[in-house]
Amino acid sequence: GQQVQQSPASLVLQEGENAELQCNFSSTATQLQWFYQRPGGSLVSLLYNPSGTKHTGRLTSTTVTKERRSSLHISSSQITDSGTYFCAMAGNEKITFGAGTKLTIKP
């Protein structure tokens, strides 16, 4: 079935370092989106990127559709970037989320 794998499962960085999050999916994705979630909070859409490279602020996502992978790069990380990052893909019949990457930024 449709699967989404995220890596790493957790990441601890010092403030100011860059973060690289990966997402691999098992079937052709018609939609690929990155989300952010604070503990106990809802999901915030970061980037919608089914193919190519997209930027917003300190975030850059690159999706290579034929290789079934997407990445999220966070530059100059800040303490407020701490939380869980999810990628989600839409296949033909359902939308599948990865297990998430828990990012902790230390001062």
Place this chain on the structure above:
Amino acid sequence: AQTIHQWPVAEIKAVGSPLSLGCTIKGKSSPNLYWYWQATGGTLQQLFYSITVGQVESVVQLNLSASRPKDDQFILSTEKLLLSHSGFYLCAWSLGWVYEQYFGPGTRLTVL
């Protein structure tokens, strides 16, 4: 601007009791609507989606049902809650299946 509202914010219910959670979208006509469930510390699992009023597709069976009585309203319900229903329920909307999704604030459910 589009707004998405979920109610209630939180619920504590007994096993075997009924449940109804609601979601309303304002500022967008005929959106796709989705229900997701998230166990504590877990990922999101798509439960239902609806493309139009009166039509709901089930993605996974969790002894829950959903209805879309109005264009801007999506309801999640069950007649008998299980302990396994505890978690965070999120409603989302999009312009279509391959479009960006936007999530509501969520409802936290505790079943005792």
